[in-house]
Amino acid sequence: MNRRSILIALAAAALLAAAAFMAVRVMMTPPDGLDLARSKASARGLYAVTIAPEKEPLEQGPLHSWILTLKTPDGAPVEGATIAVGGGMPQHGHGLPTQPQATAYLGDGRYRIEGVRFNMSGWWEFTFDIKAAAGDDRVVFNLAL
Amino acid sequence: MRKRLIPILLALAGLTACQPEEFTDAEKATIASLSLSALPPLPADTTNRVADDAAAAAFGATLFFERRLSRDGTVACATCHLVDRQFQDDRPRSVGLAMTDRRAMPLAGVARAPFLFWDGRKDSLWAQALGPLEDAREHGGTRAAYAHFVAATFRDRYERIFGPLPDLAGVPAAASPLGSDAESAAWEAMPDDKKREIDTVFANLGKAIAAFERTIVHQPTRFDRFADAVAAGKAPEGDAALSEQEVYGLRLFIGRANCVTCHNGPRFTDDHFHNTGVPPVDGLPDDTGRAAGAKKVLDDPFNCLGAYRDGSEEACGELRFMVSQGEELERAFKTPSLRGAAARPPYMHSGQIATLADVVDHYVRAPASVSGHSELKPLKLSDRERAALIAFLGTLAE
Numbered sequence: 001m002n003r004r005s006i007l008i009a010l011a012a013a014a015l016l017a018a019a020a021f022m023a024v025r026v027m028m029t030p031p032d033g034l035d036l037a038r039s040k041a042s043a044r045g046l047y048a049v050t051i052a053p054e055k056e057p058l059e060q061g062p063l064h065s066w067i068l069t070l071k072t073p074d075g076a077p078v079e080g081a082t083i084a085v086g087g088g089m090p091q092h093g094h095g096l097p098t099q100p101q102a103t104a105y106l107g108d109g110r111y112r113i114e115g116v117r118f119n120m121s122g123w124w125e126f127t128f129d130i131k132a133a134a135g136d137d138r139v140v141f142n143l144a145l
Numbered sequence: 146m147r148k149r150l151i152p153i154l155l156a157l158a159g160l161t162a163c164q165p166e167e168f169t170d171a172e173k174a175t176i177a178s179l180s181l182s183a184l185p186p187l188p189a190d191t192t193n194r195v196a197d198d199a200a201a202a203a204f205g206a207t208l209f210f211e212r213r214l215s216r217d218g219t220v221a222c223a224t225c226h227l228v229d230r231q232f233q234d235d236r237p238r239s240v241g242l243a244m245t246d247r248r249a250m251p252l253a254g255v256a257r258a259p260f261l262f263w264d265g266r267k268d269s270l271w272a273q274a275l276g277p278l279e280d281a282r283e284h285g286g287t288r289a290a291y292a293h294f295v296a297a298t299f300r301d302r303y304e305r306i307f308g309p310l311p312d313l314a315g316v317p318a319a320a321s322p323l324g325s326d327a328e329s330a331a332w333e334a335m336p337d338d339k340k341r342e343i344d345t346v347f348a349n350l351g352k353a354i355a356a357f358e359r360t361i362v363h364q365p366t367r368f369d370r371f372a373d374a375v376a377a378g379k380a381p382e383g384d385a386a387l388s389e390q391e392v393y394g395l396r397l398f399i400g401r402a403n404c405v406t407c408h409n410g411p412r413f414t415d416d417h418f419h420n421t422g423v424p425p426v427d428g429l430p431d432d433t434g435r436a437a438g439a440k441k442v443l444d445d446p447f448n449c450l451g452a453y454r455d456g457s458e459e460a461c462g463e464l465r466f467m468v469s470q471g472e473e474l475e476r477a478f479k480t481p482s483l484r485g486a487a488a489r490p491p492y493m494h495s496g497q498i499a500t501l502a503d504v505v506d507h508y509v510r511a512p513a514s515v516s517g518h519s520e521l522k523p524l525k526l527s528d529r530e531r532a533a534l535i536a537f538l539g540t541l542a543e
Contacts, residue, residue: 061410063259063462092406094473094520097417098466115466119415120406121175 030091030123030144041073042137047130048073049139051113060121060145063098066113067106068128077109081132085113087125087140121145173375175399180372181365184411187256191456192449193271193352196359201306204299205357208350213294214278216242216285222277222354225249231485232361237496241283246429248496251485254412256359259463263478263494264438265418268464270355272447275347279323287321287328288347295346307349311342344446348453363412363484368395368540387540393530394537402508402524402534407480413541418477422512422519423493432495433516435477439469475517487535487542501535 039050050069070078083102088095100115118124124143130136168176177183195201208214209222225239226232232252234240239249247263255261261273277283278291295303296310304310316339320331332340370385381387387395399405409415418435425432442464447453449461468474478494492498498507509531511521526534 061416063466092520095468095471097415097468098463099468100466115462117466119417120409122406 034142036142040139042139044137046134046137051141060118063117066116068111068113070109078132081130083111084129086127089124091123118145176372177376181363181369181411182373191460192269192454193355194455195306195352195356198356201353201356202360204302205353208354209357220284226252231489233489237491242285243282245282247494252361253363259416264434265479266438266441268442268448270358271351274351274354275447279321287319287324288343289316289320292343292346366541367543390533390536391540394533397530397534398537408483413483414480418479419520420476420514420517421521422514423497426495433476436474439474472517476514483541485542487539501538505531505534
């Protein structure tokens with residue numbers, strides 16, 4: 001190798017290292033401009049969904065519950081829905097550490113979601129598959145811890 | 146010519162390794178979250194009505210050191226959980242009546258863990274204690290034998306805490322559903338209500354031991370003093386100071402090395418299970434970790450949903466909402482606390498890794514798991530960075 005090719009190789013290696021460094025850095029923090037809204041329309045627009053933790057502030061670590069409020073787009077409470085809960089950390093490629101469930105209907109379109117835990121800080125997806133009279137639909141919320 | 150490039154290389158490495166003087170607000174918040182001062186008060190354990198009873202804790206301490214609580218009078222909990230060794234035994238794999246398949250876990254702060262053992266096959270401290278007592282390679286005794294022993298030796302202490310012992314006339318000297326063929330047969334031959342009475346005594350021994358274990362806590366370290374100073378906006382001085390190298394290691398730990406994703410909170414554990422590609426030990430039975438542990442805790446008659454829990458089912462959230470199947474459980478093991486870790490090699494669930502340098506090397510390489518998927522991604526760490534990480538871990542052990 002002559003001097004020039006060594007320098008080029010070095011520069012390339014430094015660039016690669018810097019890129020790897022950035023990649024790891026970026027992986028840790030939620031992406032900029034992530035939609036953190038806690039009220040949304042479901043994917044097909046069948047429902048208006050709002051979620052809120054039973055206790056604020058949201059804490060990393062302890063098992064806790066959320067309240068999901070399910071309405072039609074024109075604001076009527078949706079009763080008798082079956083709600084499957086899922087989610088995970090897109091940047092780490094793993095799911096939720098627990099298997100939360102909708103355990104009670106509290107009236108007025110409100111459902112208790114029990115057994116939620118976030119064991120790491122970062123970007124979490126919180127997904128609800130909803131089956132009710134108007135049809136099947138899904139809504140995905142982003143949380144940044 | 147090539148030799149002259151080395152200084153350039155070093156300068157390049159120095160550039161990527163440069164550290165700003167001040168922590169960012171996000172770093173400060175993470176550092177504060179790792180301090181023992183951030184630990185909330187120990188929650189009550191309503192599944193154990195004597196969890197915070199002083200007499201029960203004292204009785205539990207006696208039982209913890211009691212060698213007669215074993216098949217041949219040689220093994221106590223303290224055989225593998227040594228008081229002056231962070232309640233562990235410094236061995237790759239523990240030895241009771243025979244060598245076990247796993248490394249003993251230190252016990253400080255253990256009352257805060259939702260699941261016990263490397264695979265989480267127990268969901269309370271009191272249920273956990275019953276495991277080693279009947280394990281053939283640990284204490285090797287039977288619940289019937291323990292009931293007789295307590296009646297003969299500790300009747301008063303037991304009865305002051307738990308009320309009258311059952312009538313043991315007709316209860317075989319050794320009987321347990323988990324014992325030898327003869328001991329299992331003796332157990333099977335017992336009437337159901339007697340079985341239930343013996344199981345209650347057995348669970349109560351666990352509850353006393355758990356009351357004792359609740360008092361085993363982490364002591365503040367140099368890192369905690371440093372973190373508290375940083376959180377208070379003061380300059381860490383004297384016994385709160387960290388060297389430049391240690392601070393650099395801390396930055397890596399909470400930053401680019403990603404350690405804090407799993408080793409988080411004041412105990413440096415997320416209380417969860419992860420496959421980190423730690424290789425199995427040759428010659429041992431296949432160990433799938435949480436995959437097997439999740440099934441075992443669901444089947445355990447002493448689990449939170451079983452008949453021996455005190456208080457209401459409300460307390461059983463961890464069990465009711467636990468993930469019980471799926472690829473992510475395969476070879477996943479509980480994230481161990483890193484407090485004191487620097488002072489207690491070897492490492493990992495079966496002592497697979499001998500030194501901290503080798504542990505860091507494992508994280509740098511991030512080897513694939515023999516089954517399931519390791520959550521680790523390879524790291525780029527220079528020798529200087531590896532040494533800094535290790536130096537930081539040292540601040541958690543003094």
